[in-house]
Amino acid sequence: MNRPLAQPLVLVSMSAIVDPHPAVQTARRLVENVARVWRGARPAVELVVAAWLARGHVLVEDLPGVGKTTLARALAASLGGVCRRLQGTPDLLPGDVTGIALYDQQASRFVFRQGPVFADVLLADELNRMPPRTQAALLEALAEGQVTVDGETRSLPSRFVCLATQNPHDQAGTYPLPDSQRDRFLICTSLGLPGADAELDLLRTDGAEPELAQLRPVAKADELDRLRASAAAVTVEESVQRYLLALIHASRTSKALAVGASPRAAIGLQRAARARALIAGRAFVLPDDIQALAVPCLAHRVTARANHDPATAVRALVESVPVPR
Numbered sequence: 275m276n277r278p279l280a281q282p283l284v285l286v287s288m289s290a291i292v293d294p295h296p297a298v299q300t301a302r303r304l305v306e307n308v309a310r311v312w313r314g315a316r317p318a319v320e321l322v323v324a325a326w327l328a329r330g331h332v333l334v335e336d337l338p339g340v341g342k343t344t345l346a347r348a349l350a351a352s353l354g355g356v357c358r359r360l361q362g363t364p365d366l367l368p369g370d371v372t373g374i375a376l377y378d379q380q381a382s383r384f385v386f387r388q389g390p391v392f393a394d395v396l397l398a399d400e401l402n403r404m405p406p407r408t409q410a411a412l413l414e415a416l417a418e419g420q421v422t423v424d425g426e427t428r429s430l431p432s433r434f435v436c437l438a439t440q441n442p443h444d445q446a447g448t449y450p451l452p453d454s455q456r457d458r459f460l461i462c463t464s465l466g467l468p469g470a471d472a473e474l475d476l477l478r479t480d481g482a483e484p485e486l487a488q489l490r491p492v493a494k495a496d497e498l499d500r501l502r503a504s505a506a507a508v509t510v511e512e513s514v515q516r517y518l519l520a521l522i523h524a525s526r527t528s529k530a531l532a533v534g535a536s537p538r539a540a541i542g543l544q545r546a547a548r549a550r551a552l553i554a555g556r557a558f559v560l561p562d563d564i565q566a567l568a569v570p571c572l573a574h575r576v577t578a579r580a581n582h583d584p585a586t587a588v589r590a591l592v593e594s595v596p597v598p599r
């Protein structure tokens with residue numbers, strides 16, 4: 275079944291709230307640093323940063339040329355990490371993703387050559403143009419943060435995150451992602467087009483390359499590790515957890531959905547809500563966080579019935595499930 279274009283973001287920018295907490299300050303510096311280069315909608319930056327804080331991955335369904343590569347490179351530079359690009363093509367092999375063992379004649383042994391997946395930020399461009407075997411090679415990396423080649427397991431960088439893209443309007447020669455693959459992405463969204471002023475600024479600077487070259491990390495590696503730990507420590511009251519589960523359970527009985535959200539989807543939504551709360555300067559999650567993230571976190575994980583749209587169905591659930599007082 276053809277899936278619609280991911281829906282535009284509904285997050286509200288939180289930059290106006292001030293909080294002296296070090297983790298909040300670091301999170302906002304990260305958002306600000308990426309936003310200096312990527313001139314699209316500010317909520318898109320906040321959403322990508324929230325996914326990274328929650329140790330999740332992002333699937334971007336959008337047109338070519340809206341700055342997906344710039345966004346990935348800006349995030350990597352802000353983290354002080356390496357960004358590598360993996361271009362999806364029909365002849366791409368699993369070893370082109372994970373790496374292969376080559377025989378070194380001088381050393382008389384096989385030497386492993388790392389693939390592009392060994393990066394802090396992996397941009398998997400046009401993921402749906404990769405054949406199913408190659409798509410599956412990413413599955414272990416997204417789920418476990420490691421890859422297995424020739425029977426040996428190798429860990430990926432601790433801050434590994436994948437930004438995968440696909441063009442929903444050009445389906446010729448593509449391999450639709452199976453549900454198991456889509457479920458590995460914490461967030462699925464579209465970036466949209468920049469505003470008129472931002473686009474004019476792009477013309478004035480002839481692109482984002484000058485700013486990318488000047489971008490510096492916002493914190494040291496140990497600070498970034500503590501930042502993620504702080505996001506995981508944000509409090510979620512039982513009433514908010516029950517509200518989250520009510521949305522999940524409602525998706526399983528919705529007449530618009532053939533398959534509802536899984537327990538993994540519930541855990542992912544909670545993690546993303548914690549990250550959003552941290553960026554907002556709060557040590558606790560509100561129902562507003564759950565509502566704002568419901569579509570980006572759930573719409574790609576459910577299956578709609580004929581003549582129904584997953585995002586619209588999830589929005590209807592948000593409107594119908596009572597909010598705790």
